[in-house]
Amino acid sequence: MEIIITSGKIDLISIDGSIDALTAPEVTTTIQNHIQAGHANIALDFSKVQFMSSAGLRAILASVKESRAAGGDLRIAAVQPSIEKVMKMAGFHNIVKMFSTIEDALKSFEA
Amino acid sequence: MSATPHQVTLSAELESLPRFRELIQAASLNSGLSDQDIYDVQLAVDEICTNIIIHGYADMDPGSVILTAEMVGDALKVTITDFGHPFEPTEPPAPNTEAPLEEREEGGLGLFFVYMSIDELQYESSPTGNVTTLLKKKSP
Secondary structure, three states: OEEEEEOOOOEEEEEEEEEOOOOHHHHHHHHHHHHHOOOOEEEEEEEEEEEEOHHHHHHHHHHHHHHHHOOOEEEEEOOOHHHHHHHHHOOHHHOOOEEOOHHHHHHHOOO | OOOOOEEEEEEOOHHHHHHHHHHHHHHOOOOOOOHHHHHHHHHHHHHHHHHHHHHHOOOOOOOEEEEEEEEEOOEEEEEEEEOOOOOOOOOOOOOOOOOOHHHOOOOOHHHHHHHHHOOEEEEEEEOOEEEEEEEEEOOO
């Protein structure tokens, strides 16, 4: 798994690979560090995430809580159907804003 | 259709998780299972193996996890054998998917996903090891 941060008006964090119990801690730490560095608004690019388990969901949940506690928000973009199914099973669509494209997720912060 | 079972024996470490998913993918080749069916099995296997690695082998040297997958009729049968502490994957209560963010617990989702993703689960613990058997039928 690889994490790429693209800085902009709203920062984009792209994850490439699988988020399982092995890689989830790196996701949590990277996003946490980013928020603590003063960037609480984050668009999370999921277009290259091929697999995510409950460990990945925990990492996302912790990150959303952290960004909102810091006065921002974490919004997810371009989730593949199988992973969207996992998120819906856990009811994530009720608490996390999800967008079909990265552009829409970035734009949503302007409103 | 019949096929040779795919099998792999790996050490009970989180580094083995991608290899378990690869084996499920390989065993599902030309099986008629949909991509979603295959993902469902990979998710269930990932969650069960994670529990074995973290809880089953807690306070022990990491032993082995043996994963076997084969098509039986129109279903994929997966057998996971380990030699750690017995850790029965019983069905957990469904999480409250309507709860607000502040009330969301960060644990307990793994086994819920297992039961949502597969058709049958059996667990047997004996002095020769713990065996978890999963069955995933082809989606109609």
